[in-house]
Amino acid sequence: MDSIIVRGNGPLKGQIPxxxxxxxxxxxxxxxxLSEEPLTLTNAPRLSDIKTMAALLESLGAEVTSLQDGKVLAMSSHDLTSSHADYDIVRKMRASNLVLGPLLARTGHAEVSLPGGCAIGARPMDxxxxxxxxxxxxxxLREGYLHAKAPxxxxxxxxxxxxxxxxxxxxILMAATLARGSTVIRNAAxxxxxxxxATCLRAMGAQIEGDGTSEIVVQGVDRLHGATHPVVADRIELGTYMLAPAFCGGEVECLGGRLDLVGAFVExxxxxxxxxxxxxAGLKVARRNGRVKAVDITTQPFPGFPxxxxxxxxxxxxxxxxxxVLEEKIFENRFMHAPELMRMGAEIEVHGGTATVRGVDRLRGAPVMATDLRASVSLILAGLAAEGETVVxxxxxxxxxxERVEEKLGNVGAHIERVRET
Incomplete structure (x- = not known):
């Protein structure tokens, strides 16, 4: 199992795409x-979760071709052969449940295993x-599968x-595009x-209004056609790399970053x-002189703090x-990184969904263990600001x-390397 070694760092300088x-x-x-015609996605991230979703779609009979070193995904579902999303694939990733609505809308039936992913809360399908x-x-629900039909x-x-x-x-949005008549989704994300x-679905011929607000209106159509669509920049990767110079000092420009994606975070x-x-080209980030100041955080659905x-x-x-003081309002069990940060000298008290963090002058490098996706990168960032060596x-x-976190941080001056176990 791979590890990442991070050594306490000086100021960072450069650009991160x-x-x-x-x-x-x-x-x-x-x-x-949703369509028999091809859908092509550009600006796709090169991640293991993308490969898992591709494997799931292929198990249903879709064709998925990775082009341009994985940055382009050419897909076609002209000849679906199954509506059964198997546990062995779905258990690896929460987002696998998103085949449920499209399968129902296109074929009238679906069997989808209850999903897996990071252990950060129940996140039910209700x-x-x-x-x-x-x-x-x-x-x-039967034997761990959602059996759905629309006779x-x-x-x-x-x-x-x-x-x-x-x-x-x-x-619901994907399913509604092929439903008869009008659908109104209130308290929508x-x-x-x-x-x-919604932008991609409109390019495929869907009739959708109100996306980005709490009320989305969909007028169903008989069929959708193919399209080519660029994937929006990753606001979480953006926010993560914006924090790197906050830990180490220096100045980093995040290429492709947009303020509208991270407004509450930037505040x-x-x-x-x-x-x-x-x-x-994006967003440039620099820490002012001295230590950062304490702030209180409450996580909320967008446009709140993510x-x-x-x-x-x-x-x-x-x-x-x-x-x-940090309040976690979205997921339970999402402070599992706190004990690992404490191994590095952080002073953190957790009570239910609230964590109190008392700042220390400096963290110390230590062997730590990633408990979930976002926790893993938080430990890497902490290692950049720590004295000595941190092994994650x-x-x-x-x-x-x-994707390629060691390369992206290394290119702006971080002391980071991956150790691959053979």
Whole structure:
């Protein structure tokens, strides 16, 4: 199992290109199931999760071809052979459940295993099921699989979500594109990944309005056609690399970064003493003189502070001047990185969904273990600011969400290397 070794670092300098969004691409790929014609995605990230989704689509009979070193995905679902999403594939990744809505809409039936992924909370399928049943689907859980059918086809409906779930909004949105009549999704998620999906679906011929707001209206069509669509920049990778100079000092330009993707995050950076400047090519980030300042964080659905940047921010605030309070409002069990940061000298107290972080002058390098995707990169960032050497094990989590992290950080001056176990 690979490990990453990080050594305490001086100032960083240079540019980091931001990849296409993992969460957007994993949503866009199942959209190929909605049409017999090809769907091509450009600016695709090169990640293990993308390969897992490709394997799942291929198991259903879709064709997925990786081009241009993985940055282009050419897909075709002209001849689907199965509507059974097997546990052996689905268990590896939460986003696998996003084939449920498209399969139902296209074929009228689907068998999808309950999904897996990072162990950061239950993240139940209740809202997915609720919305699809509103559209006319009949769904029951048997032996770990959701057995869904729409014997009379899907029909537009008014759907009021109890929580602005990203996954449920995506599944319902895709299914509604081929449903008869009009569908209204209220309390819809507003994330950029939802907007990106709607943009792609419109390019395929869907009639969608209101994406990016809490109410999305879909007028169903008889069929969708092919399209070519660029994947939006990854706002979580963007936020992660924006933090690198906050740990080490220096100045880093994140190529392809956009302020509208990370507005609430940038506000907290400003409060902590980190400058963010918009450039023609992206966003330039530099830490002001001295230690960063303590700030309080509450994770919220977009456009609030993203839960997927909470671990990275906790690592930074471990070295801040003062005491910070972080409240996790999205997922339970998402402070598992706190004990690992404490091994490096951080002073953190966790009570339920709240963590109190008292900043220390400096972290110390230590052997630590990644517990999930975002925790893994938070430990790498912490290692950049620590005295001595930090060894991060179980970095297979990292490869699910960050492409070539050693190369990107190394190119701006970070002391980082991967140790591959043979």
């Amino acid at each position: 931001i990849a296409g969004a993992k969460n957007a691409c994993l949503t866009l790929m199942p959209a190929t199931l 809202l997915h099921i609720f919305g699809l049943e509103k559209l006319g689907a009949e769904i029951e 009379r086809g899907l029909k537009g409906a008014e759907i009021d979500l109890a929580f602005a779930s990203v996954g449920a909004t995506e599944n 507003r994330e950029p990944e939802i907007v990106d999906l 907290k950076l400003h409060d902590a003493g980190i400058d963010v400047e918009e450039t023609k 839960t997927d940047l909470q671990a990275q921010m906790m690592a930074l605030l471990s070295t801040a001047e003062g005491t910070s 094990s179980r970095v297979y989590h990292l490869d699910r969400g960050y």
